[in-house]
Amino acid sequence: MEEKTNDPPKQEQENQQEGTWARQAWAHLSTVRQQSPLIQCITNFVSMDLVANVMLAAGASPAMIHSIEEIPDFTPKAHALYINVGTLTPDWLPAMKLAIQVANENKKPWVLDPVAAGASGFRLKACLELLGMKPTVVRGNGSEIIALFKGSEDSNSKGVDSMHESTDAVEAAKSLAEVSGSIVAVSGAVDIVTDGQRVVGAKNGVSMLQKITATGCSVTALIAAFVAIDPSRAFEATASAMSVFGVASEIGMDMAKGPASLRMHMIDSLYGLDRATVLHRVNISAI
Numbered sequence: 043m044e045e046k047t048n049d050p051p052k053q054e055q056e057n058q059q060e061g062t063w064a065r066q067a068w069a070h071l072s073t074v075r076q077q078s079p080l081i082q083c084i085t086n087f088v089s090m091d092l093v094a095n096v097m098l099a100a101g102a103s104p105a106m107i108h109s110i111e112e113i114p115d116f117t118p119k120a121h122a123l124y125i126n127v128g129t130l131t132p133d134w135l136p137a138m139k140l141a142i143q144v145a146n147e148n149k150k151p152w153v154l155d156p157v158a159a160g161a162s163g164f165r166l167k168a169c170l171e172l173l174g175m176k177p178t179v180v181r182g183n184g185s186e187i188i189a190l191f192k193g194s195e196d197s198n199s200k201g202v203d204s205m206h207e208s209t210d211a212v213e214a215a216k217s218l219a220e221v222s223g224s225i226v227a228v229s230g231a232v233d234i235v236t237d238g239q240r241v242v243g244a245k246n247g248v249s250m251l252q253k254i255t256a257t258g259c260s261v262t263a264l265i266a267a268f269v270a271i272d273p274s275r276a277f278e279a280t281a282s283a284m285s286v287f288g289v290a291s292e293i294g295m296d297m298a299k300g301p302a303s304l305r306m307h308m309i310d311s312l313y314g315l316d317r318a319t320v321l322h323r324v325n326i327s328a329i
């Protein structure tokens with residue numbers, strides 16, 4: 043016979059934990075709105091507009107400052123740094139590396155988006171070098187995280203789009219997190235977040251996000267904003283950011299007619315998210 047304890051049954055404990063994640067997500071979003079952290083973004087040309095608008099809608103303050111000349115003055119002022127290699131050319135790398143070095147020296151968190159990491163040898167090498175500079179968080183799709191973990195190009199690469207489900211990349215993400223010391227996040231139908239030991243899944247979002255370019259870039263930027271206001275708990279902040287972005291897209295989808303209107307309604311919904319909606323909709327649980 044099972045020994046009697048005063049602990050609540052397992053299902054009840056899980057429900058309590060899920061409620062804790064939702065309350066935490068609301069706390070993170072409210073704090074971003076109150077503090078409006080300044081996020082320096084060195085991101086790709088395709089994503090600049092959506093990334094900046096998503097961050098503004100969430101309450102953060104984005105600045106697309108990527109010239110190497112400005113980094114010594116500007117990077118120390120930022121609360122977090124966002125690096126995205128989407129349209130990487132060799133002349134951008136020194137600025138990225140200097141900004142990361144300055145962020146690290148100033149103990150500011152920084153977040154890496156390894157767009158299309160396995161698409162070419164040049165891109166893979168650059169991503170691995172940046173990963174070696176110890177990002178607080180790295181967020182990619184399944185194929186990008188698997189390419190980083192294997193350290194090899196992907197002969198089947200479809201460029202910026204994923205050929206893998208996020209759930210195919212759980213073990214790669216865990217190992218990558220252990221080896222790199224970074225929080226690793228994998229986007230997809232279930233967004234996975236791991237520190238190498240703990241693994242949680244955020245089950246928010248809509249599949250039509252894949253039909254809007256740079257939604258992955260934008261969720262990584264949102265992670266940077268959430269980590270900026272809770273840097274010592276980057277694992278939790280990452281899960282909150284991914285779930286909140288997903289919730290905004292779910293509400294936006296109710297009003298959307300296709301990708302273009304989803305883009306607009308998702309931004310509006312993120313701007314308008316209230317406590318009750320976040321507590322009701324955030325769906326994060328252990329995996």
Ligand SMILES: Nc1ncnc2c1ncn2[C@@H]1O[C@H](COP(=O)(O)OP(=O)(O)OP(=O)(O)O)[C@@H](O)[C@H]1O
Binds near residue numbers: 204248249288
């Ligand atoms: N099948 C899906 N169902 C629900 N949400 C999804 C699905 N696939 C992706 N998403 C969501 O879409 C957003 C972008 O994730 P995705 O994996 O498409 O990023 P990405 O490939 O890096 O995108 P990009 O390179 O265009 O910026 C995330 O918020 C993710 O949760």
Ligand SMILES: Cc1ncsc1CCO
Binds near residue numbers: 088128129256258
């Ligand atoms: C389409 C595209 N190409 C390089 S970066 C980018 C934006 C989505 O990652």
Ligand SMILES: [Mg+2]
Binds near residue numbers: 157158183258259
């Ligand atoms: Mg991407």
